[in-house]
Amino acid sequence: MTKKDRGISVNLISRQKLEEFSSTEKLKFILKEVQNGKILVLEHGLTPMEQTNLIERTMKEIKQDTFIGIEMEGYAEDRPTFIQKILGLIKKPRMTVIGPADLLKTIRKDTDMIQTMIIPGKGAK
Amino acid sequence: MGLFRRHSLAAIIQRIFGKKHARIGIYGPPNVGKTTLANRILRDWTGDIMGSVSDIPHETRRAKWKKNVKVENGNSSLFMDIVDTPGIATKVDYKEFMNTYGLSKEESKRRAKEATEGVIEAIRWLEDLDGILLVMDATQDPFTQVNVTILGNLEARSLPVLIAANKIDMEDSSPATLKSAFPQHPVIPISALTGYNAENLYTTMVAHFRKKRRKKRG
Numbered sequence: 001m002t003k004k005d006r007g008i009s010v011n012l013i014s015r016q017k018l019e020e021f022s023s024t025e026k027l028k029f030i031l032k033e034v035q036n037g038k039i040l041v042l043e044h045g046l047t048p049m050e051q052t053n054l055i056e057r058t059m060k061e062i063k064q065d066t067f068i069g070i071e072m073e074g075y076a077e078d079r080p081t082f083i084q085k086i087l088g089l090i091k092k093p094r095m096t097v098i099g100p101a102d103l104l105k106t107i108r109k110d111t112d113m114i115q116t117m118i119i120p121g122k123g124a125k
Numbered sequence: 126m127g128l129f130r131r132h133s134l135a136a137i138i139q140r141i142f143g144k145k146h147a148r149i150g151i152y153g154p155p156n157v158g159k160t161t162l163a164n165r166i167l168r169d170w171t172g173d174i175m176g177s178v179s180d181i182p183h184e185t186r187r188a189k190w191k192k193n194v195k196v197e198n199g200n201s202s203l204f205m206d207i208v209d210t211p212g213i214a215t216k217v218d219y220k221e222f223m224n225t226y227g228l229s230k231e232e233s234k235r236r237a238k239e240a241t242e243g244v245i246e247a248i249r250w251l252e253d254l255d256g257i258l259l260v261m262d263a264t265q266d267p268f269t270q271v272n273v274t275i276l277g278n279l280e281a282r283s284l285p286v287l288i289a290a291n292k293i294d295m296e297d298s299s300p301a302t303l304k305s306a307f308p309q310h311p312v313i314p315i316s317a318l319t320g321y322n323a324e325n326l327y328t329t330m331v332a333h334f335r336k337k338r339r340k341k342r343g
Contacts, residue, residue, distance in 0.1 A: 048277025055215055055274065056248050059241040062217060064234055069216025072270050076277055101216035109268050 008039065008103065008118055015043040027054050034100050035067055039118070045074040045096030071104040073097055073114045146193075147334045148206040150250055153260035154271045155182035155212030155240075158291040162260055162317035163189075163209040169323060170194050175209045181226045183240035185211050188250055198331035205334075210250055211243025213271050251278065256285040256334040263290040263298035263314065267306040276307065287333050288312040289326060294319050 074096025163175035219237035300314035
C-alpha cells in the first residue's frame with residue numbers, strides 16, 4: 001500500500017487506557033503517536049502541568065523538515081464547587097485533541113465545540 | 126525572642142507591609158507584544174529598553190531581564206526584576222518565516238531552532254518567578270490553547286497572575302472579551318505601543334503582586 005492510500009489515523013483513547021500510564025509514560029505515548037502522524041482524541045485530557053511538559057518535550061523533538069510540532073486543543077478542568085473542594089474531589093481535564101501541526105488545524109473553539117480541520121494532502125507517515 | 130528566632134525582622138515587616146521585591150515574568154504566545162510591553166515598563170521607570178521588537182514571530186528567543194526596576198504607586202512601591210521571556214508555542218515551522226516574512230532558508234531554520242530553545246527556556250523560568258504578567262492580544266480569540274495552558278500552569282503553581290490585554294489601540298480589539306474569558310484574574314487593557322493605560326497597569330502591578338505575595342505567604 002502506498003503512503004497516499006494509507007489515509008490518516010484518528011485514534012480515540014479511552015480514559016482507562018490513559019489511567020494505566022504514569023504522567024511521563026502518557027506524554028511519551030502521545031508524542032510518539034503524533035510523531036507517527038496520528039491524531040489522538042483523549043477522553044480525559046492532560047493537566048496544565050502535563051500540557052506544559054508536553055510542549056517542552058515537543059520542542060526538543062522538532063525536526064525541521066519532518067516534525068514541526070503539535071496542534072492541541074481541549075477543555076480545561078471544570079472548576080470544583082465549594083462542596084467538591086471540601087471533599088477533596090479534583091475534577092479531571094476534559095476531552096482533548098492532539099495531532100501533528102502540519103496535519104491538524106484548529107478552526108474554532110468555544111465552550112461547546114472544538115472545530116478542527118485535517119490539512120489536505122497530508123497522509124499518515 | 127522566640128518569634129525573632131523563627132522569622133527575621135525583614136520577613137515580619139514583609140508580612141505586615143507586603144513584598145518589597147518580586148521577580149516578575151512577562152509571558153504569552155509569540156507576537157502579542159511582550160517585549161514592547163517590557164520596553165514600555167523599562168522606558169517609563171528606568172529610561173532603558175529590554176530588546177528589539179519585530180512583526181516576525183519569535184523575535185525574542187532568549188530570556189532577557191532587568192533587575193531592580195522600581196515601580197511606584199502613590200506611597201507604595203515595588204522593586205521588580207522584570208524577565209522578558211520568549212513566546213510560548215506548540216509548533217515552530219521555519220517555512221512560515223520564509224513564506225510569510227521572506228526570510229532566507231538559512232535564516233529561517235536558524236530562527237526556528239532558536240525559537241524552540243526559547244520556548245523551553247521560557248517554561249523553565251516559571252520555577253524562579255514570584256508573579257506573572259501574562260500578555261494577550263486583545264484582537265485575538267482568548268481561548269487559544271497556549272493561553273489556557275499557561276494560565277492553568279500558573280494557577281497550579283499558585284503564582285499571582287495579571288493579564289495585560291494588549292493592542293487596545295487597534296480597532297478590532299476587545300478587552301471586554303478577555304475580561305469575561307478570565308474573570309478569575311485581573312485584566313488590564315493596555316496599548317504597550319502607545320502607552321495608553323500604562324499608569325493603570327503599574328498601579329495594579331504594585332498592588333497585585335505585593336498583595337498576592339503577602340496572601341500566598343500568609
